[in-house]
Amino acid sequence: MSFGQNLQFLRKMHKGMTQDKLAEKMGVSRQTISKWEMDSAFPEMETAIELCKLFSCSLDELLRGNMNSDSDAYTNIRLEELPSFRYVRYAVISGMPEDDAVKHVNAWATSCGIEQPEIIGWDFPFVSQEQINVYHMHGYAAACILPPCFHSTCTDLEIITQASQRYAVITISEPFRAAFSLIPNAYKTLMRYMEVNGLQHKQAKEILPCFEKVYETDGITNMDVYIAVASPYGL
Known part of the structure; x- marks a missing residue:
């Protein structure tokens, strides 16, 4: 990927910054920014260093980097404030744990009378090096987000409550x-978005630090990837 493409990617990631706004910050004209992004001109070294400081990159x-890999597959990078919700989870460690975990949680939801369950998932980190290196296993946890009015005697899975939390989110079209x-x-793209905008990844026991949700829209499979953020600043 070229310098110009990287610059355009970073500019748009930085709160949707316009060429005019970037030009104002750099003390140049909008036409100069346009030339940089088309690779028809390049900034002086001191200006390039200032760009790196602005966008938190080297x-x-x-x-020379490739900051916008597979850009056509990614859309709608954003911040979302998720309200408090309850969920049950089930983790599997195996050679192919994703399908097993999702299947188990879907079956649990059906047995409890939940129609069209909302399923999320994430990598389960508690896997030994022997399981990884010798048996080529990894872990995955699937969860069913419970409807607000859900009350059931199904007690084989623990019900967990998460408080409201802000997440950085990206949508992948046809992820599989x-x-x-x-x-x-x-x-990686989400982490770059967070770096550019001064957001910190929040990791705490009481919230899910990251997760994925798969769904269909107009016959197209999409996946939303969520990473919890700790910054108090809005975008």
Whole structure:
């Protein structure tokens, strides 16, 4: 990816900054920013360093990196304030844990009378090095978000309550056409968005630090990736 493409990506990630606004910050004209983004001109070294400070990236990343990998697959990077919700979860450690975990939670929801359950999931971190290196296993947790009025005698899974929490979110279109690149890169793109906008990843026992949700819209499979943020500043 070129310097110009990286600059355009970072500018748009920074609260939707316009070329005019970036030009004002850099003390140049909007036409100069446009030329930089088209790779028809390049900033002086001191200005490039100032760009790196503004966008929280290294000079090497800005000039030679590939910051917007698979950009066509990613849409609607945003902040969402999720209200408090309750959920049950089930974790599996195996060679292919995702399907097993989701299947188990879906079956639990059906047995409890929950129609069209809202399922989320995340990597389950408590896996030994022997399980990873020798048996090629990994962990995955699936959860069913409970309807607000849900009351049931189904007690085989613990009901957990999470308080309201702000998340950085990105949508992936057709994530499973190249899952081993699109999904990890979505997390990297979100982390870049957070860095550019001064947001910190929140990790605490009482909230889910990150998770994924798969759904369909007009026959197209989408995945929303969520990362919890701790910054008090809005965008």
